[in-house]
Amino acid sequence: MIPGHVNEFWLEASEPGIYLGECAEFCGDQHAKMQFLVIAEEEEAFRAWVAQQQQPAAVPASELAQEGQEIFLGSTCINCHAIEGTGATGELGPDLTHLASRRTLAAGTVPNNRGNLGGWIVAPQSIKPGSLMPATEMTGPQLQALLAYLETLE
Ligand code: HEC
Numbered sequence: 001m002i003p004g005h006v007n008e009f010w011l012e013a014s015e016p017g018i019y020l021g022e023c024a025e026f027c028g029d030q031h032a033k034m035q036f037l038v039i040a041e042e043e044e045a046f047r048a049w050v051a052q053q054q055q056p057a058a059v060p061a062s063e064l065a066q067e068g069q070e071i072f073l074g075s076t077c078i079n080c081h082a083i084e085g086t087g088a089t090g091e092l093g094p095d096l097t098h099l100a101s102r103r104t105l106a107a108g109t110v111p112n113n114r115g116n117l118g119g120w121i122v123a124p125q126s127i128k129p130g131s132l133m134p135a136t137e138m139t140g141p142q143l144q145a146l147l148a149y150l151e152t153l154e
């Protein structure tokens with residue numbers, strides 16, 4: 001969160017469960033929208049999750065999702081986002097390789113579903129003013145294809 005400064009911390013959950021974390025120091029406009037979920041699991045389930053998260057993104061199967069991937073790779077998204085297994089290696093924004101497996105978008109701001117994802121892409125500032133993601137203009141059909149692709153990123 002602080003450019004050039006690496007913070008490390010240790011979380012200890014004594015029982016499996018979902019715990020909500022909050023940024024604890026006022027750090028800017030969207031401080032209230034800086035949450036994170038800690039999902040604590042039994043070791044076996046955790047290891048399976050890690051192995052799954054280390055896989056590159058699956059090649060999209062449907063024609064619509066393939067079209068969406070082309071739109072993603074052909075637009076500014078790749079300046080800021082990486083998707084393992086594709087040519088997208090941007091580092092300014094979150095890695096999207098397993099986007100569809102996340103429960104929320106933009107650091108706990110909204111639930112991760114199709115409506116919020118579409119709204120986020122065309123108008124991130126309306127969901128989180130001051131966010132470092134600019135709006136991307138696209139036609140309705142382009143957005144639908146892009147969403148079909150992003151939803152394959154389990
Ligand atoms: C200039 C850099 C930039 C560009 C271009 C950009 N993004 Fe982002 N994106 C970001 C940043 C920074 C965030 C984190 C925003 C936050 O949480 O406040 C983000 C967040 C996201 C998220 C939420 C991810 C999560 O885990 O919460 C998605 C989905 C996303 N971007 C998709 C896209 C798509 C699709 C495009 C292209 C149409 C795109 N972005 C273009 C910088 C960018």
Ligand SMILES: [Cu+2]
Nearest residue numbers: 023027031034
């Ligand atoms: Cu904060």
